[in-house]
Amino acid sequence: MENKIALVTGATSGIGKACALTLAKLGYNIIATGRRADRLKELAAELPNEVEYLPLVFDVRDREKVLDILGALPEEWKAIDVLINNAGNAHGLDPIQNGSLDDWDAMMDINVKGLLYVSKAIIPGMTKRKSGIIINIGSIAGKEVYPNGNVYCGSKHAVDAITNGMRIDLNPFGLKVIAIHPGLVETEFSLVRFKGDEKRSESVYQGFEPLLAQDIADIVEFAVTRPPHVVIADVVVLPTAQASATIVNKEL
Known part of the structure; x- marks a missing residue:
């Protein structure tokens, strides 16, 4: 395969899907992971014909499956150039x-441990080649703590700290490590957080213009297309109506 390779976790919807499509348009062959096989199949139909596609169905929380599947990539898919650690959720x-203890476990297992499992599988190849870009999708919740956000904010603060640690540890190998921290993005995020309550989920994004998944994918595109000496290390991106994690002007 002549094209570069990008691996995107949580690629079945929202930011992950937008990143996969955007990187494919840049000419990357795409490895897309997610729990929903039907969504990964649908993604295949949206990708440009000239790129190759490898869908992988697994839950990033499953350490053995993550390491087994990513450790057994076909030879032509092993040299991953860009890793997008996007898989993550808020619960409650x-x-x-x-x-809820179950909610706490889900957030820590997906947002923190899942990111670590996938990174553990991919980073050694990058350090061996002394080439690669890692982009961790964080959150404004990784920069601020808001009422009732407690464990979710803690998980995203961990992502921020882990990303900074990665950048330090991987500096000798010339790898680029990037964090993107979005504010309010209209995706399935709130539907998951409120456990399928569509009315409550929709209310989160009413009265102002939120970010879209493509807005985050556009930042990913900018980051991966910088020259070798430039790394966009840390980005916080908010909709214009949002000033902080808790302040949103719904009159704009």
Whole structure:
């Protein structure tokens, strides 16, 4: 394969899907991971004909499956140039005293441990080749803590710290390590957080113009197309109506 290779986790919807499509338009062959095989199949139909596509169905929380599947990539898919650690979720919006242990486990397992498992499988190849870009999709919740955000904010603060640690540890190998921290992006995020409550989910994005998944993919495109001596290390991106994690002007 002559094209470069990008691996995108959580590519079945939202930011992950937008990143996969954008990188494919740049000429990257795409490895897309997710839990929903039907969505990965649908993604294939949207990719340009000139790029190759490898869908992988697994949950990033499953350490053995992550390491087994990514460790057994076909030879022609092993030299991954760009890793987008996008898979992540929020579960619930409760004060700490009422929080669900299952929700806490899900957020820490997906947002933190899942990112680490995938990175553990891919980074050694990058360090061996002394080439690669790692982009971790964080959140404004990784920069601020807001009421009832407790464990979700903690998981995204961990992503921010891990990303900074990666950048330090991988500096001797010439790898680029990038964090993108979005504010309010209209995706399935709130539908998952509110456990399928469509009315509550839709209310999050009403009264102002939120970011779209493509807005984040555009930043990814800018980051991966910088010259070798430039790394866009840390980006916080908000819709114009949003000033902080909790301040949103719904009159714009």
